[in-house]
Amino acid sequence: MMFSRPKLEVWKSAPASFKYDPQRRLLECSFGVLLHNTGTKAEVIRALHAHLGIPHNPSQSALFSDNDIILKQGQNEVPKVLPIEQNMSSNLTCEITVTFSDSLRGLFSQPETARELVLELVGEDNRSYPATFYFDFSEEVAKTLFDPQGPPTRFITFLGSDQNE
């Protein structure tokens, strides 16, 4: 007997970008994901989790909540409960906006420069679909984004962070 089930593939479709607004102390991160359901049943995304951290070092990680994360299709925000029908694709932009806290600042000033930004989409029956973006956070990146003498808005795109293995 064949059971129908979703099979959601998550592809990285645009690199991770960080934008910092020093006036409001807001850090915004955005990137693209392409969702494609190759299964025989629709999948429904019911929750979003994300974290930014140092790879293989769970103690150095900042968790982002569902409220910090939005998904957009074009300019429009998509509903938090998001169905992906079978044989359908959705190219989405994920935006994470958080207040730049001291703990987050600590994460940007570690000697180890490798970073990972992980988005986890949670479907029915708690099925998990992660997408991980890898990049480096050097001293110059920190200066460019957070230097008090810098311009009003600072922006960096990590080329290649959307490379699919």
Next chain:
Amino acid sequence: MNKTKFSYSKPFLTALLSVAVVASVQPPALAEDQDLKTLVAEGLARIYGIPNTPFAAKNTKPGDASSGVEVARTKDTLSIDATPCLNNQPKRIVTFVKPYLESKISDAKCNDKRYRQIQVIQQ
């Protein structure tokens, strides 16, 4: 002594002359581009020990950052291999044009080899 007399049609000579003129007034940017490609190819062969490594080059815009192994540097440009551990596909070369910022980052560890890496930010 044999002398061979060549006779060319007018359109052929016009075309030949056009090619010569185009070549002589080739924009310096194109020639520099070719020089840069040669430098990158030489850099890849020097670093990885494999001649004729295929690569795809990408330019940058302000705010773009990339990490990788330095493969070529001129007085105005810095090219890095953003895929030091990739061997079975063309390498991705990112070229930055001054002004840019660069800083050292963690080494790339590819199986038993380590490569010194930098991160570059286009200004």
